[in-house]
Amino acid sequence: DSYNVERVGVNIVEKDLEIGNKKNQWLQNELDLSKIIKPDEKGLFLVTVSFEKKDMLYNFSDDKAQTFTDDEYYNNPNSEGYIGTFGSTHKALILSDIGLTYKKGYKQHIVYSTDIINAKPKGGVNVFLKNYQNQVLAMKETDSEGKAVFEDISQEVFYIEGEKDAQKSVVVPNEMSWNLSTFSTEGDETQDDGTKAVIYTERGVYRPGDSVNISVIARNTDGTFPDNYPLNLKIYNPKQQVVFEQNQKDAKEGFYNFTYNTSENDMTGNWSIEASTGNKTFSQLLKIETVIPNRLKVKIEPQKEELTSADQTLNFKIKSNYLFGNPSSGLDTDVTGTLRSVSKTVPAFPDYTFNNEAIDYKEISQKILAGKLDDKGEKQVIWGLPKLTKVPSQIQATIETKVIERGGRDTQSATNVLINPYNNYVGIQKPDLDYSKTGENITLKAIVTDLKGKMVAGKKIRYTIYQNNRNWWWEYDNQNDFRLHYKSDNETQVVKQAEMDSKLQPLEISFKPENSGEYFIEVTDASVPNGHTAGFFFSSSFWGNSNAKDDGVLVLKSDKEKYNSGEKAIITFPNPENAQCLVSLERGNKVIKSYWYSTKDKMAKIEVPITADMLPTTYVSVSVIQPHAQTENDRPIRMYGVLPINVEDKETRQEVDLKLPTQLEAKKPFTVELQTKDKKATQFTLVVVDEGLLDLTNFKTPDPWDSFYKKLRLGVTTHDLFAYIIGVNKGDVFKTFSVGGDLDYMLNQQEMKKAKRFKLVSLYKGPTMTDENGYAKVTFTMPEYLGSVRVMAMTAKGKRFGSAEKTVPVKSDLIMLPTIPRVLSPGDTISLPVSVFSTKDNIKSAVVKLETEGALTVNGENKKSLVFDKPGDKDISFNINVGNTAENAKIILTGNSLSSIEQSITDINIRPSSPRIDAIQEKTGAKGQVTSFFVPDKGMKGSDKSVLTIARRPKLNLSNRLDYLNNYPYGGLEQSVSSVFSQLFLKDFVKTNDKGNKTLDNNINGAIKNLRKYQLGNGSFAYWSGDTETDIWATNYTGHFLIEAQKKGYFVPDEMMSNWYRFSKNQALN
Missing domain, CATH: 2.60.40.730 (SOR catalytic domain)
Structure with missing residues (x-):
């Protein structure tokens, strides 16, 4: 940034340069600064090259009233904005032969100094770690290996300065980081102090009303954890509200257990569990859904896990059996297939795209089969695939199978098979942003891989760069629609096209966007007809992203994928002549060892002894530094590579x-x-x-074990200045950033x-x-x-x-599986299907009897006799009538065979379809007078209730009114609060006994607990449970209730109250 530089610097020279009168060509010129800056001169120099309107070779318009809009103001030479955009450029210079590499871990800072001229380690360099205020945090002198190690420094280091013999070099970490997106450095986060915890539950989904058993195992780096150490556990609902919190201390060696009882009224969706110990926090997903478990086990077994372009069919087998073992003989099955495009990913090249953004591949769905399983519960299926054309990447075939029991209940299963329409795939390295700066060079990399993700050489590839400066909203409904018609749009033009042969190293594609607009880059495998094409869009404008400085990528290879403690890993990589290699072993956020290595071999080979402290992942980081003076190869002065070593210990x-x-x-x-x-x-x-x-x-x-020893993310960051050295005219790779996963x-x-x-x-x-x-x-x-x-x-x-x-x-000898609705309504008539299984040869006959309790009656016969020739299943059904009552009921099935008697009892709810009705009659009676009341028979049997009250003065009917409030059929927050607000004060003017007091307390405490469902993350309350919008009236009303509840001595969670108060205070101030 050159703004206001005159405040801290002075001009030492200013000179006009004559660069000639060639038009419309980029000309490379050199500035010889040797007469201005002496070899031993210290300081920071800013070189600025600029031009004014009078310096331009251009026929300017005489129209003084000319106006400019949008990009034209910045791109039209007639505009003053053109000079502001393109009229100057700056470069900062420091004279120094000191090369610096900086590695940052947890409270660990290591600086390596080298001689830029010969690439050798440079001792005696004073290294300063400085903060943003330019204060020295620490200072050390590098040893004979050019290394200075700083430990236990927790302050933020803004920049590093190295000084020796009147020379000074600087590394600014935020601007000079290694780009690691090309390398496999992702993984589990390493806690700074090494503490780690694993959370697990006994299943993947819970119903509202279920109990959740949560286990937490905590460990320090050395595998220990103190007994009875406090651990806090919180559970958040889908609205990120805390619904459960508990501190636990009584745990041995960091093994904890918590039990959370969900409510039947809890919202469904993705909940989360958060465990905290000390200042470390760990989380785990918790799913709560209204589900029913499968009664069948359904498997889909593809003949091949991945298909090639030569495969015309997808062959698979369906296998199904009841969970207790019997085959699903003769059951109906429906099979559908779906073909959808998915982006191919290659783990070795995570920042490359193998997709074509200009192609919208329409999903294809087909009905494959509607038939029956055989006696073994199996079915062999052959799916004839349609012709696959214009596919942007891979195809994922999803096979979905539904096996239907005779009672109508089904079990579903699905599996995926990848289809490769191409034998080879083209990949392009995408920039980290989808826009760039007009007039600046962009360098991208392209590769060709086989189906296994290995690079392929000798394939002819063609790259084409398109440009379109249309404002898409004038012609298209949305940008996606514009991009799908991009190549056919009459404003689109080809600005560059070329062919090259693929290699075992990435190819470079360089170009300079001269104009603003939407660009599309596509790379095609031209070695075969209809070869794969990858492509992506980006925009270019005067304000776009300026290319960041990064250096050449170095490919490291290991001799094995996994190692055991005690073995040696062999790491190889290309090595230029006279280069010095800085090798570093890094685990998590710590550098555990580093050293210099040199060899005359063109392929360097280093041996890394594997030790137990390298579990589960240690990264080998290599920086290959060449002498500044070398001109024999076109590689960058510094190349770097990172390789994970996976370590196991039995x-x-x-x-x-x-x-x-x-x-x-x-x-x-x-x-x-x-x-x-x-x-x-x-x-x-x-x-x-x-x-x-x-x-x-x-x-x-x-x-x-999988959780504690899963691959670790590389937490050490590396920064150096080699990409900023002048006089080394090498092609650097464009900085990329890994997006997605x-x-x-x-x-x-x-x-x-x-x-x-x-x-x-x-x-x-x-x-x-x-x-x-x-x-x-x-x-x-x-x-x-x-x-x-x-x-x-x-x-x-x-x-x-x-x-x-x-x-x-x-299982048992005789099994009965009824299919029963969840709830019934008064007056319903249902058919109850029952599948009866004989699991042993000695069961030749059985009698199944149906009995009911409550509002249910059997319509017709309640006994069915069955004969079995062999172990298998039979289907029967019973008819049931539901009476005109709202009481709960039972369905009791008894199966009787010669060898066993089995019974199945199911509770079922009878739910009325009409709301609660209250009717009140009041009469005044004199002494000796007979008063009669007519009790209407309007309600369902079992739900009527009559109460006679005699009083000296008119009654408030509080019992009825409270009953009405407690059973109010709507769940809005205003109604929910109103139903208990009045109960806060009921004891003040109505005499209640202990039972009544307990009822009131339970109502109020339950309501306060229930308010969590309505509170939002900002502390306010929504009107309806599950809503995400604040209702100011409901928030104020609820806060009033909570304040009064606290005054009456009821417990209100601190978090709920403080969050409400914070929100209300902010609203009042605003």
Whole structure:
């Protein structure tokens, strides 16, 4: 920034330069500054080159009244804005031979100094770490290896200064960072002090009203954690309101458990769990939905996981069985297929796009099959694929299968198969911003890869650059529509086109946008007809993004993908002659080792001993620095590369065996035995969950080892000045920034179903300790359930973690599966389908009897006899009438065979379809007079209630009015608060007994708790639960209620009250 430079600097020379009269050409000129700046002169010099209107070779317009709009004001030479935009440029200079590289970790700062002339380490350099106020935070002198290490400095370092022999160099971290988006440096965040915590639950989705068991395992870097250390856990609903908070101290070795009981009225959606210990916070998603578990297990098995352009069909098999083991013989199945375009990703090139933004590929959906499964519950399917043309990238084929039980209940499953319409793909490295500055060079990189993501050489590629300066809104409804018609638009023109051959290194594409407008760059594989084309849009304007300075990318290769402690990793990379290599080993946010390396070999090879402290990920960072004077190769003076080394230690895995019966029975106890294979003690949690419930979200058994030893993100940042050295005319790569991440398309596409009643299996134990030999025995009782359960164990001890699972059917000799509605209304008539299964050869006949309680009566026969030739299933049905009453009811099915008697009991709600009705009659009676009242029979049977009250004075009917308020059928905030506001003062003028007082207290406390559902993140309240807009009246009214409730001694959460107060205060001030 050159503004106001005269305040801190003085002009030392000013001179007019004659550059000739060639028009419309970029001319490269040199400035010899040796006579102005002496070799030993210190300081910062700013060189400015500028021109005025009189210096321009241009036929200016004589129209003094000419006006300019939009870009024309800045791009038309007749405009004063043209001089302001293009009339000057600046460059800052420092005379120095000191090269600086700076690495920043957690409270760790390391500076490496080199001699720019010969690239060798430079000792004796005074290194200063300075803050934004130019104050020295620390100073050290580099050693003989050119290294200065600063520890325990937590203040923010604004810049680094190196000084020796009257020379000075500077590194500004914010402007001189290595661009690491080309490298695989993503991963799990490393906490600054090494503390880490893992949160897990026993399943992937919960219903409103379910209990959520939350486990938290916390560890320090050394694998320890103090006993009884406080940990705070918060749960946020989808509106980011805190609905649960608990501090827990009674935990051993950092293994915690919390239980949160959801309410049946809780909102559905994505909730979140947040665990905090010290000043560190960790989070986990929590899904609450109205769901029903699957009763079938449906699998889709593709013949191939990925197809090529030669494949004309997609072959797969459907396999289905009931969770208790029987095949889904003869059930109906519907299969649909969808083809949609997805962007190909190559992990080795995360900042490259392999997509074409100018193509809108329309999704193709086809009905593949409507048929029946065979006796084994299977079906072989061949899907003839349509012709795939003009595909912007890969195609994802989604196969969705629905298997329908005879009662109408279905189970869905889906899987994806990738289809490659091309044998090779073109990738373009995208800039970090979608706009650039007119008149500045842009350098992009392009590659060709095979299907495995490896670069391919020798392929002819063609790149084309288009430009269009149309304001799209004049002709198109939106920008997307404009881009889809971009190439055919009559304002679009080709500004550059060329061909080149691909190599095993990225190719460079350079051009300079001369005019403002929308540009489109596409690169095509021209070696085959209809080869793949990648392309993206960007805009160019006078205010666009100026190209940042970055240096050449260095490709590092390792001899293995994973290493064990004690092995050696062999790292290779290209090495120019006379270069010096700075090698650094970095884990998380710490540099654990660094050293200089040099070799005359063209391919450098370094050995990295693997140690236990490198788990799970250590990065090898290499900076190859060439002497400034070298002219034998066209590589940048400094190239850099980063490579992750994945390290495992078998000692960190705790293998566990689970032993339990191969089959479980409902309403009977069962025992699970746990044994660590190393016979060492451990802590564990043990859960038993309905497999049909886990299948809804494809739930994977939690594995603490995966969480604690997943790939770490590189937290060390590296900065240097080599990209800013003058006199090294090398092509640098354009700075890019990684956008987005891995494709995250859920395999299971089905929507969560409307809530139906089902009895949940979710048993939990822990955390608890095994004995000293790693053995434990836990006994559960299986509730009334038929299907399949997954038994899961998660263990943790020090640095060792493990998990184990077993899936076990829950069945009996005779199984009855009724399909029952969630609720019924008075007067309904329903047909109750029941599937009856015989699971053993000795069951040849059975009688199923239906009984009801409450408002239900059986219409017709209540017994059905069945005959089985072999193990299998039969379908029967009963008719049921619902009486004119609102009481709850039971459906009781009893199955009787020669070897067993089974019973299934289901509770069902009878919900009235009309609202509550109140009628009041008042009469005045004299002494000795007989007064009669007529009691109307208007309500449903079982719901009528009559109350007779005799009083000396007119009655307020408070009981009726409070009843009405408590049962008000609308849930707006005003109504909810009104229903309890008056109850705050009821004790002041009405005598109530202990039972009445308790009822009032429960009503008021429940209402205060319920207000969380209405409060928004800014402290205000919405009128309806789930709304996101503030209602000022409801906010004021609710705040008034909360203030009065506090005065009466009721507990109001501090967070709720303080957030309301903060919002209300801000509103009042504004």
